[in-house]
Each structure stands twice: as structure tokens, then as C-alpha cells.
């Protein structure tokens with residue numbers, strides 16, 4: 278379906294609501310461009326003035342099965358009249374149990390204990406507490422460019438933008454290591470930056486800052502999300518796994534953005550052939566309802582009743598939505614479709630790069646893809662203003678996109694995207710870049 282912009286956005290209704298938004302809602306909300314959504318379905322959003330947009334955001338990688346999938350909607354509307362809040366912290370009900378039983382079928386066999394919360398940050402918070410509980414160690418290692426959420430533990434791990442930390446300290450004891458970024462290798466050399474990062478942890482962090490025996494966990498995104506859809510060299514996670522094994526450190530893989538088949542595998546870490554000790558899921562797993570999940574082995578998740586919990590964790594409506602999401606994802610051909618569409622999108626982004634000098638890099642796995650805009654390809658100076666202008670112009674032409682990192686545009690459309698949607702979106706982007 279071609280996008281249909283009948284009123285240049287923001288139209289009168291959108292302007293009126295945005296003005297009320299500015300009057301009453303916390304200013305900490307981000308408004309990438311003046312979109313006011315009224316409804317959504319499949320690959321499309323409609324604003325309050327009747328414009329239709331082709332969506333390449335999936336609401337930050339949440340609507341992986343498409344916006345308002347009828348089976349997810351039916352699962353929610355079927356469950357709510359029976360039991361929405363089931364007080365799962367204190368009383369058992371079947372839907373969350375059924376969800377957990379189904380979820381573990383998508384995971385490596387050792388990831389077999391499920392903790393329920395309500396967001397990505399909470400799922401990370403649970404992972405941190407569990408790692409400390411299991412190891413009796415205090416410290417954590419995470420990475421520059423990493424984003425793990427905005428609660429205190431998750432924020433302490435996060436080092437993606439200073440605005441997310443400014444005036445909020447002090448933080449948990451977290452030491453940040455460089456992330457192997459082949460396009461911006463921070464003094465390392467692109468083909469070996471992953472090995473050099475491991476060496477940095479061993480030679481600098483473990484010798485100068487913290488003894489490995491005091492480190493509870495290393496926390497890592499398999500592909501950095503908010504940091505700019507940075508894909509590390511393929512062996513990186515394997516080397517990190519070995520490092521953790523050597524020192525009895527737990528490996529926590531944050532799959533909040535990369536999980537749920539975003540990269541063509543249910544967990545992105547599977548591409549590296551490793552099994553994390555603890556993994557975190559949220560975003561897409563709830564099909565649009567708040568659902569955070571922390572999973573580990575039975576051996577690691579040994580904490581007594583009441584040691585960690587949340588009032589809404591295991592919410593029946595959210596778990597019913599999650600079950601519907603998993604049922605859709607287990608249909609034959611679902612991962613294959615993501616892989617095929619991902620390859621098609623990447624080839625189209627490569628074509629755009631040949632046409633537009635401003636695109637310095639194209640990268641991604643599956644449908645977690647990005648272009649990085651640069652002032653010139655040699656210096657790789659980030660084209661921040663230009664990136665923001667592209668996002669705005671694409672929106673005005675009916676294509677919704679999201680930024681990441683400093684000058685990156687990310688492509689995380691619903692995984693049900695079709696070739697013609699990709700062609701339409703790339704066509705709009707090509708025009709926008711041409712006019713830049």
C-alpha cells in the first residue's frame with residue numbers, strides 16, 4: 278500500500294494535541310517528529326488527520342508480528358474479561374505458566390527458568406540482581422554505546438548518550454569497555470577490533486580497575502541497538518563467552534531489541550553459536566502489551582520467594598498477547614521470511630549507498646539494519662543535522678523511520694514486511710536523499 282498523505286503533517290488535529298502534550302506531559306518524552314498516531318494495522322500507521330504512513334519502526338522493534346495483529350488483539354480481548362491482572366506475584370494462574378512453557382521451547386535448553394516483569398529495563402534489572410545473587414560478586418562490565426534502559430541498574434550499564442546519565446548519578450559499579458565497532462573502531466583496527474576489546478578487558482580492566490573475581494557479569498547487546506545498530510565481528514560473543522567462563526563471570530545478553538526473530542533467529546546470540554547465562558527480552562515479546570522477561574538456567578535462578586518480584590509481572594493479558602505472538606512466530610516460514618526480507622532490504626540499502634555519497638555505511642542482520650550518514654566518506658564525520666532532516670522529510674512523505682546513535686537511521690520494520698513495502702520505503706528515501 279502506498280502511503281497517503283492528504284494533509285501535510287502535522288495537520289490541525291495533530292498540532293492541537295501536540296500543544297496539549299507540551300502543556301501536561303513530562304518533557305523527557307522524545308518527539309522525533311510531529312506524528313500523532315490514531316490507529317495502526319500491519320505495516321501502517323494513521324495519524325489523527327487521516328494520513329497513512331508506511332512504518333519502518335515497529336514502534337521501536339515492538340510490533341514484530343505487525344501492528345495490531347488480529348490474533349494478538351483477539352488473544353487480549355478474549356483474556357481481559359476473564360482475568361487481566363491475576364496477581365501472579367501471590368497467586369498462580371495458567372496463562373503465564375503456559376506462556377513460560379512455550380517461550381522456553383524457542384530457547385536453548387539450558388535457558389529454562391522464566392522471570393516476569395513489565396519492560397526491558399526491568400528485565401535487565403532482574404538480570405543484574407540475579408547475577409549478584411548467584412555469584413555474590415558486586416561489579417559489572419558493559420560497553421560504550423550500549424543501551425539497557427533507564428532504571429538505576431540498567432542506566433548504570435548504559436553509555437549511549439550523556440543526556441541519559443547527566444545529573445542522575447551515582448551509579449552502580451559498572452566498568453565500561455569499548456564495543457567492537459568496525460565502522461568506528463576507536464583506535465582499534467576494524468578486522469580485529471573484537472579481539473582487541475577482549476584484550477583491553479584482560480589487560481586494562483582486570484589489571485588496573487577490578488579483579489575478575491569481583492565481577493558478577495558482563496552485560497552485552499549482540500547488536501547495539503540505540504547505540505547505532507552496530508554489528509560486531511562474528512566471533513566477538515564467542516570470545517566474550519570464553520573470557521567469562523575463564524573467570525566464573527556470568528554472561529548476560531540483552532536481547533530486548535535484537536530478540537524475537539528481529540535478526541532472523543529467535544535470539545540474535547544464536548548467530549554466534551553461544552549460550553548466555555542470562556538473557557533479557559521485552560519489546561516484541563508482548564505484542565504491544567508491557568512484558569519483560571529474564572531467562573536463565575534453573576541452576577542460576579535459585580532465589581527464594583519474595584527475593585525479587587513485581588505486582589504486574591506475569592500479567593494475564595500481557596501473557597495472552599505473548600502467547601499469540603509466539604504462536605505466530607512458530608508458523609513455518611516465519612524466520613525464513615525475515616532472512617529473505619532482511620537480505621532484500623540490505624541489498625536495497627547498498628543500492629542507495631551507491632547513489633548517495635552521504636551514506637557512509639550499510640549494516641545489519643535480518644531486519645535489524647541501518648545506514649550511517651557521514652559528511653564525507655573519508656573523515657566519516659557524522660552527518661547529524663542531515664540525518665534529522667532526512668527523518669523529518671521521510672515522515673512528511675509518509676515513511677516513518679527512527680534514528681539511532683549519532684547519525685544513524687535504523688530500519689526495524691514489522692517482520693511481516695513484504696518486498697513491495699521495501700520498494701516503496703526505499704523509493705521515498707531515495708527521493709528524500711536526492712533532495713537533501
Ligand SMILES: Cc1ncc(COP(=O)(O)O)c(C=O)c1O
Nearest residue numbers: 396397398424425426502533534
Ligand atoms: C537493548 C535494550 N535493552 C533495554 C531496553 C529498555 O527497554 P524499556 O524501554 O522497555 O525499558 C531497550 C530499549 O530500547 C533496549 O534497546
